[in-house]
Amino acid sequence: MTMTNRDLSQDLAEFAANTRYVDLPLGAVEAAKKSILDTIGVILGASGMEPAVRPIVELVTDAGGKEEASILGFGGRVPAAAAAFANGTLAHGLDYDSQTPWGAHPDSSLVPALLALAERKGSVTGKDLITAVAIGQELFIRLRCNVGWNMDWNLSSVVGTYSGTAACGSLMGLTAEQIAHSLGISSLTAGGTMEQIFGVGSDVRGLYAGFIAQSCVNATLLAGKGMHGMQNLFEGEAGIFNVYFGGNFDRAKMLAGLGVDYLSEGMTYKYWPAVGNAHTYIHAAIELVRENPFDAADIAEVRVYVGNFAERMALPLHARQAPQTMMDAKFSLPFTVAVALVKGSMLLSDFSIDTLKDAEVLSVASKVVPVQDAELNWDLKLPDGKVEVQLRNGQIFTRRGSDVPGTPERPMTVEELAKKFDDCARVSIRPLPTDDIDRVTTLLWGLEECNNLTEIIELVR
Incomplete structure (x- = not known):
């Protein structure tokens, strides 16, 4: 912790206000484009595949209001904050959205908020959108990696509120002072604990991104109208770092190389529609079956070796072995491993x-049991999981989930991302025809050449 007379909010706001497309390295540009394609894709997929999102879509549709921005997949236009609410909900609804190499999800709130404001503002170019996404991703990662987290607050909510709001300020052309104020305004809705992730039976685990996106839009518009936030948002006596993180933060690391070094170049994209921490176990299970073909009926027991976070995906064991909702299924280690093995x-x-x-x-899920292993605790980088299958004849097969598809060690290719978008678009509530899928993909890969986002939005709304 380092105390200065200048609150961190001012530094973050200046970065957001002053960064231009020409300042971005190629890696950050490419990451932003991938994230926009990926997020729109999973929004479309959730519109047709996840029933838990429907109440929020119905809520904003029933409320109506000024037609400023589109609800993707479902069609219809509503106020920008309402569109961000609906689209953010859809973006994390499948738990298929992108994440940082250190976990947590910036894009499922960031991209919907920016798309809603872009429609409201009009005349937003592809370069404008890319720049704003890159800003939001970078600030998210720097905050996420440099606070003391005890698996208490939901980092995607707490951190994503500020990074998303700063990015929205950039898109809307706010000054650094206005963006700093918007961060203070958005703090009024920054929250959410990890119980929404660890608990069972709730719909909100997959829906929090909509609340963040809505807050980012509202805070940005209010700051643009002259509303002021607090001056010492992060480092004040009762500021975010003291209250949320016990004063444990590294200001110097948050700002080191900001605007020069872009950690966002390492953004990762999910290969499977499940919580990111489960992917190493899913990969291990799939590879076990490929390397040692066996019949699922011959399995006597499956042992998943778990650290402090993964253990939560296996407890309470009976509920995890037989999840009652699709959202719970995607956070269940027994269930996801069973799907992979079968x-x-x-x-x-x-x-x-x-x-x-x-x-x-x-x-098979009923035979999956967790085994504690402190070496697999999640400190910052996501640890490799370990799966052990014992057959009825006594044979034991063991596999670690290393070189997982969709990670920095094995990133998804452009072709794989395009295929993922295609898969999601085809299960939308209103499936996209092949020509439209191809056109959207082409437009988004060449987004820096786009002078108006209207055609893209019209194709996916």
Whole structure:
């Protein structure tokens, strides 16, 4: 912790206000474009695949209001904050959205908020959108990696509120002073604990991104109208760092190389529609089946070795072995590992009401038990998981989930991201035809050449 007379909010605001497209390295530009494509894709997928998002879509549709921005997939236009609320909800609804190499999700709140404001403002170019996304991602990562986190607050909510609001200020052309004020305004809604992640039976685990996106839009518009926030938001006596993180933060690391070094170049994109911490176990299970073909009926027990976070994905064990909702299924280590072992793969279609009742998957899930291993604790970098399958004949197969697809060690290719977008667009509430899918993909890969986002929005709304 370092105390200065200048609150961190001012530094973050100046970065957001002063950064231009020409300042971005190629890696940050490419990461932003990938994130926009990926986020729009998973929004479309959730519109057709996740029933838990429907109440929020219905709420904003029923409320109506000034037609400023689109609800993607469903169509219809509503006020910008309401569109951000709906689209943010959709973006994290499948738990298929991008994440940083250190976990947590900036894009599912960031991109919906920016798209809503872009429609409201009009005449926003592709370069404007890319720049704002890059700003938001960079600030998110620097905050996420340099605070003392005890798995108490939901970092995606707490951190994402500020990084998303700063990015929105950039898109809307606010001054550094106005952006600093907007950060203070958005602090009134920054929160949410990890119980929404660890608990079972709730719909909100996948929906928090909508609340963040809505807050980012409202705070930005209010600051633009002259509303002031607090001056010592982060480092004041009762500021964010003291209250949320016990005064444990590293200001110097947050600002080191800001505007020069872009950590956002390492953004990762999910290969499977499940919580990111489960991917190493999913990969291990899939590879076990590939390397040692066996029949799922021959499995006697499956041991998943877990650290402090992964253990939460396996407890309470009975509830995790037989999840009752698709959101719970995607956070269940027994269930996701069982799907991987039974099917030898994992597809978007594997998370459906029918799969929750699949007798073969449930049988294997009932045999999955957690084994504590402190070496697999999640400190900053996501640890490699370990899966051990014991057959009825006594044979034991063990695999670590290393070189996981969709991680910095094995990033998704452009072709794989395009295929993921295609898969999601085809299960939208209103499936996109092939020509439209191809056109959207082409436009987004060349987004820096786009002078108006209207055609893209019209194709996916």
